[in-house]
Amino acid sequence: MFARKYSVFQIGDIAVLRQVTRPDKVWLSKPLKPGSSQGVKSGSISHDDIIGTRSRCQVFETSKGQFKFMCYKPSLEEYVNLTKRDAQPIYPFNAATIVQLADLNVDYPELEKKQNGEYCLKDEPLQFLECGTGHGSLTLAIAKAIHSGNCYKNLNGLGSSQLLGAILHSIDRNPNHLATGQKNLKNYQRAMYENDVQFHLADSPSQWLQSPSTKQWIKNSSNNNDPVYDHPSSFLSGIFLDMPDPETQFKDLSLHLKVDHALIIFCPSVTQILNAVQTVYYDRSIKLAFSRCVEFEPCTSGGSLREWDVRVSGIRNTNKEGAVCRPRVGTKVSGGGFAGVFKKLPVTARLEPTGTSLNQPVNL
Ligand SMILES: C[S@@+](CC[C@H](N)C(=O)[O-])C[C@H]1O[C@@H](n2cnc3c(N)ncnc32)[C@H](O)[C@@H]1O
CATH class of the missing domain: 3.10.330.20 (Vcp-like ATPase; Chain A, domain 2)
Known part of the structure; x- marks a missing residue:
């Protein structure tokens, strides 16, 4: 707050x-x-x-x-939980944990001064992808983590977008959900995080990646000597998927992810995580390694935390004051879920067919 x-x-x-x-x-x-x-x-x-x-x-x-x-x-927790919803949000503390799992470290961007006195970014902006936008809860959590990358956004004058050092692309196929997520981002803290996110209407991440308007974001990185850009179209520094069948997107998305960067899926059921792990295991053209799966337990607070009722209270029988100290009951219980974390491998990895060898490492 x-x-x-x-x-x-x-x-x-x-x-x-x-x-x-x-x-x-x-x-x-x-x-x-x-x-x-x-x-x-x-x-x-x-x-x-x-x-x-x-x-x-x-x-x-x-x-x-x-x-x-x-x-x-x-607080962000109260804001997300109290706003009217069209789509089921990831509860705020769980969304924050998902962002932590991606281990984002977004610094202030380095600038160069042009001859006309204006500033420009020395390097490409860091770019992240989220699907779907839904209620905008995970969008807000990611925006908070990347916000410092946009500290110079007004240096060349208000409204200029040239100095954005970190951008989250948030896509949804449902225009109403996209509009709700956009509104929830804008209304929070008087639009403080508005510049951190670009919203796109698209039927899937793959469709968004192929659309002509996305080309402006995919800068050809063939001339970049940094080995994290192992493919001419790798440009994403993190991917977050909260959508059905996320594994159907892995092949396209992994090509666009920078090496060693995270792709994280959030699923209500652990069998969905297993589907994703199996897809990666059997399809060696997908350049991802499964890293870990964590559970968010059902809970009574804004994320998988156990809320306690702790207070001083009048005791009716004795007319004295006493302490209440017990897990809170009776409040709305929120569903848990699972996060699966995958890491991008170089395009040259996993070239040989899977075969049936049990000695093969599961995550390579
Ligand atoms: C559970 S909601 C996401 C909630 C969001 N993560 C949050 O924290 O508020 C799932 C969203 O994914 C969108 N969606 C489902 N399949 C999609 C697809 N193939 N492409 C784009 N969006 C999709 C739905 O329209 C819905 O808004």
């Missing part, structure tokens, strides 16, 4: 209104707009009253004055 310039509510911010006496009752506002209001229990609270106040510093009442509400900025 905390970021420079973001502690006072401004137009465009999103607010959480929490009923003071019932902390489980929360409402997520639309982006704050003069003249608008947010409906809560027994009335509404005007956006004008919220704008200009500091997060969590003021208690609000509805015009009827029946209930009191604390107003604060949502």
Whole structure:
């Protein structure tokens, strides 16, 4: 939640209104707009009253004055879980873990000064691919990780995209889901991460890679001596797939992935991970090595964490205060899932047929 310039509510911010006496009752506002209001229990609270106040510093009442509400900025977890959904999101803590599994380290890009005084990037921008966009939860988690690559985006003037050092391409075949993901990215922290992501409508990652408009992103890397570019069209530094049958995309995607970089799939069922592992094992034209599979357990919080109920509470029988300390029950249980991590091998790897040798390493 905390970021420079973001502690006072401004137009465009999103607010959480929490009923003071019932902390489980929360409402997520639309982006704050003069003249608008947010409906809560027994009335509404005007956006004008919220704008200009500091997060969590003021208690609000509805015009009827029946209930009191604390107003604060949502965490990413609250934001993702409270926004209306068209597609099932990856829960925020799980999305963050998936990004960690990819081990992204995005630095500030190196710049060069041109003769006209403008700056340009010394190297190509780092590019990442995600399919599908869905609710935009994983999109936000990846955008957070690559954001520093775009620290110079306004150096040549506002609105110029020449200095983007890290770009996430997020594709979905459903225009409504794509629009929702795009809106959720834009409404979070007043569009702070908007420049980090390019959204594309496409029927599949393979179709997107072949479309003429994608050619501008695939810079021919044949002249690049860095061995991570083992194919003229390798340009992706990470791939994230949350879609059915992800293994159908492996062949095309692996050609476009840089060597030793990660392709991660998220699946509700472990048998889907097994399908992907088998595909890679038997089809040696796919230049990927299976690395690991991890489980996200079903849980009661915004990811696979076990939430505990820890509080001081009045004990009815004794009229004294006591401690409650136990795993939280009764809240919404979210589904778990599995992440499979694959790493790109050089195009020259895995040339021989699989055969039936049991001595063959499974992940090569
Ligand atoms: C479970 S949702 C993704 C949720 C997203 N990862 C998030 O965290 O919010 C799956 C999405 O994949 C999209 N999808 C499914 N198959 C696809 C395909 N072949 N190409 C592009 N998008 C696809 C669906 O339209 C849907 O929006």
